[in-house]
Amino acid sequence: xxxxxxxxxxxxxxxxxxxxxxxxxxxxxxxxxxxxxxxxxxxxxxxxxxxxxxxxxxxxxxxxxxxxxxxxxxxxxxxxxxxxxxxxxxxxxxxxxxxxxxxxxxxxxxxxxxxxxxxxxxxxxxxxxxxxxxxxxxxxxxxxxxxxxxxxxxxxxxxxxxxxxxxxxxxxxxxxxxxxxxxxxxxxxxxxxxxxxxxxxxxxxxxxxxxxxxxxxxxxxxxxxxxxxxxxxxxxxxxxxxxxxxxxxxxxxxxxxxxxxxxxxxxxxxxxxxxxxxxxxxxxxxxxxxxxxxxxxxxxx
Numbered sequence: 001x002x003x004x005x006x007x008x009x010x011x012x013x014x015x016x017x018x019x020x021x022x023x024x025x026x027x028x029x030x031x032x033x034x035x036x037x038x039x040x041x042x043x044x045x046x047x048x049x050x051x052x053x054x055x056x057x058x059x060x061x062x063x064x065x066x067x068x069x070x071x072x073x074x075x076x077x078x079x080x081x082x083x084x085x086x087x088x089x090x091x092x093x094x095x096x097x098x099x100x101x102x103x104x105x106x107x108x109x110x111x112x113x114x115x116x117x118x119x120x121x122x123x124x125x126x127x128x129x130x131x132x133x134x135x136x137x138x139x140x141x142x143x144x145x146x147x148x149x150x151x152x153x154x155x156x157x158x159x160x161x162x163x164x165x166x167x168x169x170x171x172x173x174x175x176x177x178x179x180x181x182x183x184x185x186x187x188x189x190x191x192x193x194x195x196x197x198x199x200x201x202x203x204x205x206x207x208x209x210x211x212x213x214x215x216x217x218x219x220x221x222x223x224x225x226x227x228x229x230x231x232x233x234x235x236x237x238x239x240x241x242x243x244x245x246x247x248x249x250x251x252x253x254x255x256x257x258x259x260x261x262x263x264x265x266x267x268x269x270x271x272x273x274x275x276x277x278x279x280x281x282x283x284x285x286x287x288x289x290x291x292x293x294x295x296x297x298x299x300x301x
Contacts (some may be wrong), residue, residue, distance in 0.1 A: 025109045026183040027085045037105045038078030039097045043082050046094040067207035085111045112183040120177050121186050128168055129198035131205045135161035145178045166192050
């Protein structure tokens, strides 16, 4: 009986395939998907041309197969749900609610890997702009999108990262990065002012590092040169003063000593040393004796 019913169902499916439309459905590994067309009292569910479940008189029967423990039927709504999705669950599903001719519905289900969550960081900050980088750990089947408010401003498919330049006047706008595949999407909200504050671009960082080293060196050199110049000026001034003082103190007054030709007669006029001599009106004159001057005077005499 079951085999005859399968043949009938397949005949109905083939006869109505010319007019039925295929609806696309997407799911995520580990997730679940509910087929939107109900089977209330009688009907069936097929996957890949094979009967997966059947509803008779408001009761469901799940057949053996890869989906046996994964197909659920809700009696109150009549909807089939497939749980614990895997990549090999992708394929063609058919629902026939037996409500009339050409009432079957065909679904093309595609199961995707979970979309990776996006992360955002600032990579370069200047006085005029900030470059933000949105990135994911894997990019298979993933699209990255940058939104400003509700507008897409940049996007890329199957890329690990996606940059965005935000001008300073737009820092207060609402930005978000979205990673998405046909099955789902995940969002990272970005506060540009917070993300870009306190960050220094490599070029600015290098300039500040060089300035922190070079400026103290230049100031030190200037201070040392100034000290050397002041010391040199003071030394020259002191040397000049000492030279002038030395020249002033070494000035000597000279007088000539007259030597008479008749040296023997000189003693005749000298008073007798045995007698007291009156020297009250004598004046003592000192002179620096120098050999060459005395010799010249003696020669002339």
